[in-house]
Amino acid sequence: MKKIIDQSFIRDLVKNHISDIKRKNPLYSMRAFAKKMGISVGGVSSFLSGKSDYSVEMLERIVSSIVSSPEERKHILKEYNVLLVDQLRERTKSSNYSYRILNDDEMSFIKDWYHYAILFLTKTKDFRLDILWISKRLGISSEEVESALSRLLHLKLIVINDDQTITLTENYVKTSDDIASQTIRIMHKQMLYLASEAIDKVPVELRDITSLTVPVDLKKLPKAKEIIRKCQDDLMAILSGDDMTDVYHVLFSLYPVTKKGPSVEGP
Numbered sequence: 001m002k003k004i005i006d007q008s009f010i011r012d013l014v015k016n017h018i019s020d021i022k023r024k025n026p027l028y029s030m031r032a033f034a035k036k037m038g039i040s041v042g043g044v045s046s047f048l049s050g051k052s053d054y055s056v057e058m059l060e061r062i063v064s065s066i067v068s069s070p071e072e073r074k075h076i077l078k079e080y081n082v083l084l085v086d087q088l089r090e091r092t093k094s095s096n097y098s099y100r101i102l103n104d105d106e107m108s109f110i111k112d113w114y115h116y117a118i119l120f121l122t123k124t125k126d127f128r129l130d131i132l133w134i135s136k137r138l139g140i141s142s143e144e145v146e147s148a149l150s151r152l153l154h155l156k157l158i159v160i161n162d163d164q165t166i167t168l169t170e171n172y173v174k175t176s177d178d179i180a181s182q183t184i185r186i187m188h189k190q191m192l193y194l195a196s197e198a199i200d201k202v203p204v205e206l207r208d209i210t211s212l213t214v215p216v217d218l219k220k221l222p223k224a225k226e227i228i229r230k231c232q233d234d235l236m237a238i239l240s241g242d243d244m245t246d247v248y249h250v251l252f253s254l255y256p257v258t259k260k261g262p263s264v265e266g267p
Contacts, residue, residue, distance in 0.1 A: 056142035089160040
């Protein structure tokens with residue numbers, strides 16, 4: 001994804017850093033800097049010439065490596081983030097989207113799970129409108145955060161205020177029930193994958209993953225779905241409050257393990 005703001009200030013920072021070292025050590029080169037940063041010489045050359053941009057993570061690595069003062073590093077990255085967020089806001093001011101229930105086309109625009117995670121992360125008490133902070137909290141790349149914020153702004157699900165805070169235009173975003181959708185399938189698969197990852201990576205006291213196998217009277221399936229959806233609403237009400245600090249996925253899976261078809265039907 002093409003970066004949305006000019007990174008010339010960081011480029012000048014790197015050029016001055018290399019020049020300062022070369023004055024003391026004429027043998028120092030762009031290759032030495034690239035090796036120190038663990039990146040290719042061609043990548044550094046392309047970046048310094050303005051032909052390519054770096055991710056926010058890479059900019060953080062560069063600034064942390066060449067700026068000795070912790071306060072100055074923090075200031076540079078903070079200023080960069082402010083510029084980035086301002087550009088995101090300006091980029092979406094001309095959007096003609098009006099507030100509406102999301103249709104399938106709009107859902108496909110934000111099908112990846114982290115769009116919804118960002119929406120609800122904004123409601124936690126320690127939320128910071130900082131690309132790197134969001135990236136680290138959700139374990140996704142800064143490019144994914146930038147893209148997600150841009151899409152959420154474009155659909156007017158969020159508003160970035162002049163004081164660098166976010167306002168949600170809707171408290172909840174809901175998908176359709178019992179309607180086949182490729183977008184929702186993708187989202188559910190992502191969430192199931194994250195649940196399987198949590199089994200190995202998240203301490204048991206911070207998660208609850210249980211399963212149940214039961215014989216079913218199919219005539220009662222609609223009632224079972226109704227109970228599950230009521231439970232979702234109840235959990236949302238119970239878990240919300242003034243001290244929200246984290247975002248969770250809650251999954252309910254109800255599906256058959258028995259197969260139907262000619263191969264399993266009787267004579």
